[in-house]
Amino acid sequence: xxxxxxxxxxxxxxxxxxxxxxQRMVQAVxxxxxxxxxxxxxxxxxxxxxxxxLFYSYAGKLEGKGHSEDDFAFLRDAHEYxxxxxxxxxxxxxxxxxxxxxxxxxxxxLQLDALQSCDDTGLAEIAxxxxxxxxxxxxxxxxxxxxxxxxxxxxxxxxQQAINDHWPYTGELFSADAVDxxxxxxxxxxxxxxxxxxxxxNVAAVLSEATLGKPDDGWMASGGKQGRHSEHLGYLLAxxxxxxxxxxxxxx
Amino acid sequence: xxxxxxxxxxxxxxxxxxxxxxxxxxxHAADDQMALDHARDTYTRRSEGVSIWVVRSSAIVASDPxxxxxxxxxxxxxxxxxxxxxxxxxxxxxx
Amino acid sequence: xxxxxxxxxxxxNERREGVESPADIAAFQARIDAEEKIEAKDWMPAAYRxxxxxxxxxxxxxxxxxxxxxxxxLTRAPTLxxxxxxxxxxxxxxxxxxxxxxxxxxxxxxRDEMVNDLLTGKAKYSSIFNYPTLSWADxxxxxxxxxxxxxxxxxxxxxxxxxxxxxxxxxxCKEESFHQRQGFDIMLKLxxxxxxxxxxxxxxxxxxxxxxxxMFGPSDTDSKHSALSMAWKIKRFSNDELRQKFIDxxxxxxxxxxxxxxxxxxxxxxxxxxxxxxxxxxxxxxEVIAGNGPCNRQRMARRxxxxxxxxxxxxxxxxxxxxxxxxxxxx
Numbered sequence: 001x002x003x004x005x006x007x008x009x010x011x012x013x014x015x016x017x018x019x020x021x022x023q024r025m026v027q028a029v030x031x032x033x034x035x036x037x038x039x040x041x042x043x044x045x046x047x048x049x050x051x052x053x054l055f056y057s058y059a060g061k062l063e064g065k066g067h068s069e070d071d072f073a074f075l076r077d078a079h080e081y082x083x084x085x086x087x088x089x090x091x092x093x094x095x096x097x098x099x100x101x102x103x104x105x106x107x108x109x110l111q112l113d114a115l116q117s118c119d120d121t122g123l124a125e126i127a128x129x130x131x132x133x134x135x136x137x138x139x140x141x142x143x144x145x146x147x148x149x150x151x152x153x154x155x156x157x158x159x160q161q162a163i164n165d166h167w168p169y170t171g172e173l174f175s176a177d178a179v180d181x182x183x184x185x186x187x188x189x190x191x192x193x194x195x196x197x198x199x200x201x202n203v204a205a206v207l208s209e210a211t212l213g214k215p216d217d218g219w220m221a222s223g224g225k226q227g228r229h230s231e232h233l234g235y236l237l238a239x240x241x242x243x244x245x246x247x248x249x250x251x252x
Numbered sequence: 253x254x255x256x257x258x259x260x261x262x263x264x265x266x267x268x269x270x271x272x273x274x275x276x277x278x279x280h281a282a283d284d285q286m287a288l289d290h291a292r293d294t295y296t297r298r299s300e301g302v303s304i305w306v307v308r309s310s311a312i313v314a315s316d317p318x319x320x321x322x323x324x325x326x327x328x329x330x331x332x333x334x335x336x337x338x339x340x341x342x343x344x345x346x347x
Numbered sequence: 348x349x350x351x352x353x354x355x356x357x358x359x360n361e362r363r364e365g366v367e368s369p370a371d372i373a374a375f376q377a378r379i380d381a382e383e384k385i386e387a388k389d390w391m392p393a394a395y396r397x398x399x400x401x402x403x404x405x406x407x408x409x410x411x412x413x414x415x416x417x418x419x420x421l422t423r424a425p426t427l428x429x430x431x432x433x434x435x436x437x438x439x440x441x442x443x444x445x446x447x448x449x450x451x452x453x454x455x456x457x458r459d460e461m462v463n464d465l466l467t468g469k470a471k472y473s474s475i476f477n478y479p480t481l482s483w484a485d486x487x488x489x490x491x492x493x494x495x496x497x498x499x500x501x502x503x504x505x506x507x508x509x510x511x512x513x514x515x516x517x518x519x520c521k522e523e524s525f526h527q528r529q530g531f532d533i534m535l536k537l538x539x540x541x542x543x544x545x546x547x548x549x550x551x552x553x554x555x556x557x558x559x560x561x562m563f564g565p566s567d568t569d570s571k572h573s574a575l576s577m578a579w580k581i582k583r584f585s586n587d588e589l590r591q592k593f594i595d596x597x598x599x600x601x602x603x604x605x606x607x608x609x610x611x612x613x614x615x616x617x618x619x620x621x622x623x624x625x626x627x628x629x630x631x632x633x634e635v636i637a638g639n640g641p642c643n644r645q646r647m648a649r650r651x652x653x654x655x656x657x658x659x660x661x662x663x664x665x666x667x668x669x670x671x672x673x674x675x676x677x678x
Contacts, residue, residue, distance in 0.1 A: 019427075026421045026430070029437060030414050030649065033657025034258070035445050035458075036279055036290040038414075042438035043293050049431045056427075070426045094660045140289050147282070150670070151663025158659065243425040243483060250541050252425035252483075252533075256665055257459045260452065277518070278449045280458065282664035283671050294442055298522070317388045 006182035007120060008062045009082065010189070012072065013179070013225060015055030016083035019073055020233070021104070022048035023240055024091055033094050040140060044101075047133040054126045061122075074244035078233045085224040086169035088233045092162070095155070098144045099162035105138040106203050107173045107195065114190035118183070142206045149210025156211065163207065164215050171220025174199070179225075258282045259308055263291040266303035273305050281306075367392055379580050384510040387453035395579055399509055400454050401470075402581065404461040407447035409473035410440045411465075412646050416480045417489060425483060432529050433486060439522050446515040453511045466651055474632060475562050477640030484537050484544075484551035490530015492552075492559040495597060498523060499589050500563070508580040531600065538604040545605075552601065553609045560624075561632045563590040569629075594622050 001009075025045035032038040056069035086104055091097050112134060115127035148159040174196040176184070183189030207214050223229065243252070258280040264273035276295040281287035287306040295301065315323050331337050340347055372392055378385065385391055414437050421437065424430035448458045464470035475493055480486065501523070504516040537548040564570060564586040576582035584592075598615075601608050612625035634640065 022430075023422060026434060029418045029421055029434070031653045031656070033653075033660035034280070035411070035441055035448070036281065036286075036294060038441040039293040039297075039438055039445070040289065042434055042441065043297070045434055046431055046438070049427055049434065053427050053431075073427055074425075093656065143285055143289070147286075147664050147667040148660065151667045152659070154659050155663030155666075239422050242423055247425075247541065247543060250425075250544060252429055252536055252540075256662065257457055258661065258665060258668075277446055277515075278452070279445065282661075282668035286664065286668075294445055297438070297442065314388070317386070317390075 001178055001182060003182055003186040004062070006179050007123070007187065008059055009179045010183045011055050011059045011062060011123060013082040015052045015059060015072060016081050017087055017104075017108070018048045018055060019052035020081070020083040020236065021087045021101075022052060023236055024087065024097075024100075028091055028097060037094075044137050044140075047130075047137070051126070051130050051133070054129070058122050058126060070244065074241045078229050078237055079227040081229065081233060081237070082225055082227060083233075084169070084172050085221050085230055086166060086172070088224070088230060088236060089166070089169065090232055092165075093158065095148050095158045095162040096165070098141055098148065099159070099166045101137065101141045102145050102206070103163075103166055103170050103203065104173070105134055105141060106206075107170075107199050109134045109138050110195045110198055111190050114195065118189050119187045123187075145206055145212070146210040149207070149212040159210065160212050163212055167215040167217075168219055168221050171217065172222045172224055175220075175222060175225075177225060259310070261287040261291070261306045262309050262312065263287075263295055264305040264307075265291075265295055265301040267300055268302055273303065276300075278309060279306075376578070379508050379578075382580075383508075384513065385508055386510045394575070395581075396454050398576060398579070398581060399512065400451055400456055400461075402576075403447055403451040403454070403512055404456070404464065405471055405473075407444045407451060407461065408465045408470055409476065410444035410447060412472045412476045412650065414440045414444075415646050415649060416476055416478070416642070417486060419480045420483060420486050423483070424486075429533075436490070436526050436529065439526070442522070443519045446518055447512075450509075450511040450515040462654070466647075466654060468638075468647070471636065473562065474635040474640060475558050476646060477635050477643045478554070478558050479642050481554070482547050482551060484534070484547040485555065487530050487533030487537060487548065488551035488555040490526055490528075491534050491600070492530075492555050492597065493562065494523065494526040494530055496559050496562045496593050498527060499593050503583040506580075506583065512581075534604055534606075538606060548604070549606050552606050556609050557628065557631075558635075560590060560594070560627060561629075563587075563593065565629065565632075566627075591621055594624055598622055 022045050025041055025048065028041055029038070029045075032041050052073065053069045056072040059072060060067045060069065084104075086100060089096075089100060109131065112127045112131040116124055116131060118124050118127070145159065145163075148155040150156070174192045176192045180189070180192060184191060204214050221230075244250075259282075260278055261281055262278050263276045265276045266273045276291075279287065279290040279294055281290050284306065288304060291304050291306050292301075296304070327333075371390060375385075375390065375392060375395075385395075417433060417440075418437050421430065421433055424433050448461060451461055452458060461470065465472065480489070498520065501516055501520055505513055505520055507513045507516065534548055534551075537544040567573060567585045567587045570586055573582065573585060577585070598608055598613065610625045612623065614623045615621075616623050635643070638644075
């Protein structure tokens with residue numbers, strides 16, 4: 001793989017992560033525990049859709065084949081998606097959603113922060129914009145981890161279970177493959193070992209404030225970054241892509 | 253009434269630097285931090301603000317409309333407190 | 348100010364509420380006639396308060412239930428841009444529900460009580476949301492027709508005599524103007540698109556036209572709340588006036604789209620300058636209001652499930668908030 005292809009793959013992955021999480025958030029609309037959280041969830045979803053559009057548009061430019069943001073979103077099959085497995089997991093209850101967002105955004109914020117100073121200006125600019133949105137999300141989500149962890153006995157038990165259930169999907173965030181390595185070496189991209197250390201410390205601090213236990217790193221799922229997904233993604237895409245698939249070439 | 257409902261907060265937004273905070277509306281929240289977040293997500297969706305205050309509604313002390321006459325009417329006949337009360341002689345400037 | 352706490356503070360206020368002397372009522376009506384705004388703590392007849400609580404809470408419930416038919420297409424929106432626009436719109440509806448519940452709370456009821464009335468079926472919401480969204484074109488039709496009809500109803504409410512409601516409606520109307528346009532924009536794209544897209548658009552108009560016309564409520568001769576609401580300046584135009592206005596502006600828009608309005612009796616009357624239209628099937632409206640629309644049960648089931656599923660979260664947050672407050676007090 002050359003450096004141009006690595007950059008394209010990396011930017012596409014970022015778009016895939018943003019879109020798949022956005023789609024999960026969109027599925028939660030009208031199901032939030034309180035009206036004010038309905039507004040928060042939609043704000044976050046809008047931020048992620050916006051980020052996906054920026055990443056895909058940039059990927060289209062890098063690729064140079066005239067593919068639009070919607071071509072990336074709606075006309076690729078599951079095995080062509082490169083999002084991490086954590087984000088395609090079904091929503092579960094509100095605590096599950098908070099656990100997933102918390103674990104991911106604790107990583108994503110550090111990733112974006114590092115990307116702001118990478119050598120590719122196009123990517124650095126998108127990262128600089130996205131980092132502000134994610135800083136706010138993580139603040140909001142971390143507060144929910146603490147509230148639910150340190151709320152009632154029932155919420156504590158549910159939150160602990162949610163953290164435990166999502167933990168095996170966090171390993172993939174830090175396992176560098178060829179794309180990550182090239183982005184690090186040729187574009188001054190993020191150092192995943194450094195990020196992992198910071199992530200461990202930040203996550204541990206919030207979990208501790210939430211009176212929750214930090215799970216041990218045991219077996220970790222992997223494959224999303226290489227296009228080997230769980231069964232869930234196929235359904236998510238089938239639903240999301242159906243209009244584009246059944247009306248080829250139509251304008252909307 | 254269900255006492256377990258999240259408390260009500262009043263939201264005040266400064267729309268841009270140089271202006272004072274104005275009452276925007278209210279939200280429910282279980283704690284002060286949540287109130288700030290909810291105020292942000294509810295009342296600044298279209299970039300309406302640069303600063304937010306939230307305060308528990310129950311902490312606000314308000315005047316009683318039944319006493320409105322006693323409260324506000326005495327000020328009405330003190331027209332000498334308004335600059336337009338005074339006539340300025342011709343030839344005097346910057347006053 | 349949207350403050351429930353304030354309403355319940357003044358014992359003097361409550362004492363006076365019990366007695367409704369003719370003088371109080373006359374003074375109140377004089378304020379209304381002089382276009383003065385009534386504020387939360389002001390004296391008001393109990394019937395005025397009840398009418399407002401009923402209307403504002405039903406309005407709020409309509410916003411909340413109204414998120415469902417459109418939310419039904421969020422996961423399937425055909426482009427990322429459309430997905431973002433639709434999500435912003437559905438979010439606005441949540442916001443509008445929130446503003447309206449807040450306005451209702453100034454009248455001395457709580458959001459919990461209002462929500463409970465919805466969940467137990469005591470309070471109603473707009474019958475239009477009991478119709479299904481079966482294709483993407485329905486999202487266009489809702490924005491264009493349903494929001495169009497809603498705006499006609501809502502703009503006069505910005506001048507409603509009750510201050511908190513009027514202020515909430517100013518905010519709602521400001522945000523809502525984009526809703527109708529995005530709906531028309533969807534219809535325009537479809538009507539200029541492929542044959543299948545045109546069919547989709549026509550089918551949506553066929554299904555949404557009559558329910559939209561019914562949104563203005565029963566005919567003036569049958570509307571039991573109208574007269575008093577008009578006197579109190581809660582309502583400023585009659586159901587039939589608004590309905591006619593809606594039809595007059597919407598029919599030319601349908602023509603522009605190249606779509607046929609499903610009313611064979613529709614005809615422009617040059618003498619009056621208004622469209623004549625066919626008979627409305629009021630039995631259908633009565634059925635939907637009675638709970639027998641295509642989606643009544645589904646909408647309520649989803650709302651109840653969300654409410655029930657969220658109860659442990661709300662309780663946990665409250666418990667945490669209480670703990671924090673206790674810590675702060677002890678420090």
